[in-house]
Amino acid sequence: MTITREALEAALVSDPFNIDHRLAYASLLLQAQDAAGALTQFELAARQRPDAASLTGKAQALLALDRDTDALAAYTAARQHRARPAAGPALSVVGGGAKVVALKPQAPDQVRFADVGGMEDLKKTLRLHIIEPFLRPGLFARFKKSGGGGILLYGPPGCGKTMIARAIASECNAAFVSVGISEVLTMWMGESERNLAQLFDKARAQKPCVLFFDELDALAFSRSKAHSEHSRTIVNEFLSQLDGFERDNRDVLFLAATNMPWDVDQAMKRTGRFARQLFVPPPDAEARRHIVEIKLRDIPVQGIDIDALVAATPHYSGADIDGLIDLAKESTLHDILSGAPERPIGPQDMAVALEQMQPSTIEWLKTARNLVRYAGSDDSYRDVEKYLKQTRFA
Amino acid sequence: MREHLLTPSLSASAAPVRLYSIQSSFLVAFFGGPAASLLYCGLNSWRLRRLADIPVHLAGAALLVALAYLLMYQPARFDGLYQLLGNDVFRALRTMLALAICGTFYALHQKQHRSRAFFSDKPPSPWIAAIVCMVAGYSIMVGLVAALKGMAS
Amino acid sequence: MNDQALLSARDYTVQIDGLIERGRYAQAGSLIGEALAHYPQDSGLLFAAARIDYDSGDADGARHTLHQILAHDPDHYLARSLMVNLLQDSGDLPAAELLLIDLLRAYPEAAFQYARYALLMYRTLHIDKAKALAREAYRLDPNNELALTTCLIGDIIDGRRGAEQAGLARLLQGHPESENTARMLITHLVGRGRYRAAKRIAVELLKLYPNSREVLELVVQLDALSHWSMLPLWPLNRWGWIASGGLYLITLLGLNLVRSQAPLFSSLATYTLIGYCLYSWIYPPLLTRWLKRRAGL
Numbered sequence: 001m002t003i004t005r006e007a008l009e010a011a012l013v014s015d016p017f018n019i020d021h022r023l024a025y026a027s028l029l030l031q032a033q034d035a036a037g038a039l040t041q042f043e044l045a046a047r048q049r050p051d052a053a054s055l056t057g058k059a060q061a062l063l064a065l066d067r068d069t070d071a072l073a074a075y076t077a078a079r080q081h082r083a084r085p086a087a088g089p090a091l092s093v094v095g096g097g098a099k100v101v102a103l104k105p106q107a108p109d110q111v112r113f114a115d116v117g118g119m120e121d122l123k124k125t126l127r128l129h130i131i132e133p134f135l136r137p138g139l140f141a142r143f144k145k146s147g148g149g150g151i152l153l154y155g156p157p158g159c160g161k162t163m164i165a166r167a168i169a170s171e172c173n174a175a176f177v178s179v180g181i182s183e184v185l186t187m188w189m190g191e192s193e194r195n196l197a198q199l200f201d202k203a204r205a206q207k208p209c210v211l212f213f214d215e216l217d218a219l220a221f222s223r224s225k226a227h228s229e230h231s232r233t234i235v236n237e238f239l240s241q242l243d244g245f246e247r248d249n250r251d252v253l254f255l256a257a258t259n260m261p262w263d264v265d266q267a268m269k270r271t272g273r274f275a276r277q278l279f280v281p282p283p284d285a286e287a288r289r290h291i292v293e294i295k296l297r298d299i300p301v302q303g304i305d306i307d308a309l310v311a312a313t314p315h316y317s318g319a320d321i322d323g324l325i326d327l328a329k330e331s332t333l334h335d336i337l338s339g340a341p342e343r344p345i346g347p348q349d350m351a352v353a354l355e356q357m358q359p360s361t362i363e364w365l366k367t368a369r370n371l372v373r374y375a376g377s378d379d380s381y382r383d384v385e386k387y388l389k390q391t392r393f394a
Numbered sequence: 395m396r397e398h399l400l401t402p403s404l405s406a407s408a409a410p411v412r413l414y415s416i417q418s419s420f421l422v423a424f425f426g427g428p429a430a431s432l433l434y435c436g437l438n439s440w441r442l443r444r445l446a447d448i449p450v451h452l453a454g455a456a457l458l459v460a461l462a463y464l465l466m467y468q469p470a471r472f473d474g475l476y477q478l479l480g481n482d483v484f485r486a487l488r489t490m491l492a493l494a495i496c497g498t499f500y501a502l503h504q505k506q507h508r509s510r511a512f513f514s515d516k517p518p519s520p521w522i523a524a525i526v527c528m529v530a531g532y533s534i535m536v537g538l539v540a541a542l543k544g545m546a547s
Numbered sequence: 548m549n550d551q552a553l554l555s556a557r558d559y560t561v562q563i564d565g566l567i568e569r570g571r572y573a574q575a576g577s578l579i580g581e582a583l584a585h586y587p588q589d590s591g592l593l594f595a596a597a598r599i600d601y602d603s604g605d606a607d608g609a610r611h612t613l614h615q616i617l618a619h620d621p622d623h624y625l626a627r628s629l630m631v632n633l634l635q636d637s638g639d640l641p642a643a644e645l646l647l648i649d650l651l652r653a654y655p656e657a658a659f660q661y662a663r664y665a666l667l668m669y670r671t672l673h674i675d676k677a678k679a680l681a682r683e684a685y686r687l688d689p690n691n692e693l694a695l696t697t698c699l700i701g702d703i704i705d706g707r708r709g710a711e712q713a714g715l716a717r718l719l720q721g722h723p724e725s726e727n728t729a730r731m732l733i734t735h736l737v738g739r740g741r742y743r744a745a746k747r748i749a750v751e752l753l754k755l756y757p758n759s760r761e762v763l764e765l766v767v768q769l770d771a772l773s774h775w776s777m778l779p780l781w782p783l784n785r786w787g788w789i790a791s792g793g794l795y796l797i798t799l800l801g802l803n804l805v806r807s808q809a810p811l812f813s814s815l816a817t818y819t820l821i822g823y824c825l826y827s828w829i830y831p832p833l834l835t836r837w838l839k840r841r842a843g844l
Contacts, residue, residue, distance in 0.1 A: 442672065
């Protein structure tokens with residue numbers, strides 16, 4: 001979704017600490033040939049959070065102003081920050097107070113299954129168990145096959161769980177109501193009962209609707225681990241809303257996603273709630289090829305063997321591949337700014353990037369492997385076990 | 395009523411007590427003999443400032459002297475054991491006495507050892523203390539035998 | 548900036564506490580930075596920052612922030628309480644004790660602090676005082692988890708099995724899902740030589756805290772103890788050095804018996820016993836190392 005310059009300026013006025021908005025605004029200024037303005041914005045962002053994104057942007061603005069030496073210094077500083085994929089949405093000042101802010105349904109027409117590369121097995125499962133029962137309940141009822149209900153997507157961070165949820169909503173031709181970490185934070189401040197009830201009412205009013213809870217572990221944190229009574233109360237309220245909804249849940253599909261399924265309260269995974277849990281693995285080879293091709297489109301590249309790159313990036317998430325290509329770009333730009341003639345990104349840049357990059361999914365997979373090894377007897381992580389065996393994750 | 399509980403027990407000048415592990419005590423007893431075992435276990439008694447252990451140390455020393463005397467001058471008392479153990483009698487008795495001493499002091503310090511097991515604090519390195527005790531224990535045995543021989547002559 | 552959109556310090560604190568509870572330290576850190584920009588002197592927010600630093604392993608950062616709080620508010624209960632943790636972690640136990648005593652004088656009904664003091668006394672081998680403190684904590688709040696735990700530790704140390712069972716039952720009844728209860732249950736089972744049962748409890752703990760290195764190490768240790776190849780060593784694991792002493796005696800008598808009665812098997816018996824001794828020394832650490840490597844530790 002393209003945000004206009006005016007909208008970004010307004011957003012920054014109300015929330016000057018939002019890094020993502022500032023970086024987006026700076027990028028727009030740079031595209032509009034306002035390099036000086038862009039430089040100011042990138043410098044502000046770097047002061048607040050000196051990371052690869054802000055420093056790279058600063059370098060690009062300096063380059064546009066023909067300040068090559070300063071640009072080189074900025075790129076060098078950017079390379080010192082190891083590219084880390086985004087771990088989660090940036091927090092911004094959340095409007096609070098007594099007023100409960102209703103959630104607006106978002107246009108689900110952005111992503112469809114065809115836009116999600118690879119992962120054919122997962123898409124087939126989703127179609128059979130979720131989408132088709134939602135679209136053709138009569139057919140499934142004739143075969144006495146139940147479908148729908150609540151689905152929990154879990155897996156390592158950055159592997160497209162949210163994107164798949166949006167794609168499901170598009171395939172179901174349903175409205176998409178998303179509850180993210182910002183809304184959860186608002187609920188913690190109080191009014192959680194009202195907020196939750198309003199949320200479910202909104203979903204009912206928007207039928208057919210997909211109600212998606214991102215980072216479910218934040219809202220439905222395991223009560224056995226929670227120290228505060230407030231956390232337990234929220235989970236109890238959530239459970240009773242879900243149970244109340246079961247009586248009239250046609251045309252509303254519940255989806256949730258989490259990187260930490262072990263932190264989600266066990267009661268959430270029972271019948272009538274998020275009874276089905278689906279593992280969303282890191283993108284397979286085909287999906288990685290799809291992501292690489294999209295990321296390398298419209299930028300100067302030469303001689304990069306995509307098959308080899310895909311083979312060299314097992315367990316990489318989409319965000320990891322993003323980071324990898326960013327590192328390759330930095331390597332190229334660093335060479336150019338050091339005096340080498342301008343050239344496209346080549347295999348040597350990819351090699352440098354691969355050396356520096358470590359997939360962010362490894363820690364999650366190691367944790368999952370130990371769970372499967374020691375606690376896998378109850379089939380909770382059967383899908384994960386299959387994935388680990390298929391990919392021979394040591 | 396609670397005032398005695400709110401009196402500090404730890405001192406900034408003295409480090410908290412750490413005991414040598416039962417594993418190291420066992421090995422010193424097994425390889426070093428009863429004199430080394432008495433010395434090594436005495437280190438823990440000293441660290442704990444347990445005056446009540448002194449009589450036990452004295453009893454252990456007395457048993458050691460008695461055993462040495464009996465083995466040297468009244469071996470007939472151990473005829474039954476000779477039949478059972480053959481020429482290993484001396485070594486067996488020495489080791490068993492050492493293990494008995496180790497076991498006795500473990501029983502006396504059992505609560506402290508069990509308490510220590512709840513925390514991840516590492517015991518002090520036993521190497522230097524163990525080697526010193528074993529060397530000293532050997533020297534004591536040599537001296538004891540020489541003294542007994544001297545008394546007999 | 549739109550003032551109406553600005554959260555109060557309390558609202559920020561609630562959000563940050565929620566993020567800390569869920570282990571989302573990066574997000575909590577980001578939010579605390581935002582919050583302190585608006586309320587730089589708020590002691591609740593500063594304490595939250597100290598907690599984030601402490602939980603993330605930045606002891607120096609936590610200490611610095613706590614000093615900042617105590618400079619303005621020397622009686623801040625939570626800051627002093629967290630400072631006790633820092634002092635204990637850094638090994639400055641006398642200072643931790645003094646601070647605990649201060650807290651107890653200020654809050655004489657704080658069963659939790661009595662229990663913490665008891666733990667400190669157990670750690671420094673002041674057993675009698677520790678037990679007295681544990682009893683006092685239990686008297687003040689019989690349902691307090693730490694008070695129950697410290698009383699149970701006293702029973703285990705004293706070797707009073709009946710009291711140990713009763714203490715464990717109270718802990719299970721009052722706090723069945725607590726990590727602490729699981730650990731005490733594991734200690735109890737290991738003390739009885741029931742390694743498989745202890746491992747099952749540890750595995751349940753791992754399901755709850757799969758990211759915890761400590762819990763994973765515990766599972767690996769119990770996996771090693773309950774491994775089928777460690778079965779011949781069960782008496783040594785169960786009874787420790789008493790079993791070793793007994794084994795020595797049996798070896799002595801047994802070997803001499805074989806030498807006198809069946810000299811043909813004397814060598815075989817000797818080598819078998821030597822082999823068993825070597826196996827008891829060498830194999831357990833090798834197995835543990837292999838299991839740790841397999842678990843990624």
